Amino acid sequence: AQSVTQLGSHVSVSEGALVLLRCNYSSSVPPYLFWYVQYPNQGLQLLLKYTTGATLVKGINGFEAEFKKSETSFHLTKPSAHMSDAAEYFCAVMDTGRRALTFGSGTRLQVQP
C-alpha cells in the first residue's frame, strides 16, 4: 500500500522568502506523485506532477518539486513567497490499481507581510 507523509502541518514564511514544503512517500512501485493546492472554501487544484523522466518538475505559480528516489521524497519549493500563496498544500501518490490518490495530511502555508 502507498502512503504519504507531509512534515509540518503549518509552515509560516515571510513574503519574498523561500517556501519549502516537505513530502515523503512510500510505494512498492515507481510512484506517480502530485502536489495540489487548496484555497479557502475551494476544491483542489493541481500544482504539478511527477510521472517519469526529469526529476525536477515545474508547476504553476512558480512552484517546483524534485523527485528523489533515494530519499523517497518529493518536496515542493518556491524561491520567493507571495501573499497569494497562502493556502493548504497536499502531496499525493497515485494508487496504481484504483487510479485514486492517496493524500498526505496537508500543510497550511501562511505568508507574513
Add this chain to the structure above:
Amino acid sequence: DAGITQSPRYKITETGRQVTLMCHQTWSHSYMFWYRQDLGHGLRLIYYSAAADITDKGEVPDGYVVSRSKTENFPLTLESATRSQTSVYFCASREGERRNNEQFFGPGTRLTVL
C-alpha cells in the same frame, strides 16, 4: 457549465437522516471518486467508480452508498447520517487508465450532522 459540479454546497442535517450528495461532470470521464476531508487526515477515499455501473470501496466506505447509472453522475448517499460523517466531501473525476492523467476536483460539499 463545463467541469465538475457538486450539490448542495452546504448541508445541515440531523443524526439518522438520509442525505444524498450529488456530483456531475461534463467531460465523460470514466473514473469518478468521492473523498472526505477531515482536519489532520487530508483527503480519504470513500468510493470510486471506473465506469458506469462499476463501483468499489475505498478506505472509509462504512455508512455510505454510491451508484453510477450514468457516466456523468456519481451520487453519494449517507443512509443514516452520524456525527462522525460531518466533513467536507469532494468529488473528482479523471479520464482513462493512464496513470499520469490529471484528477479534477469539484468545489466540495460541507456537511454538518447535528
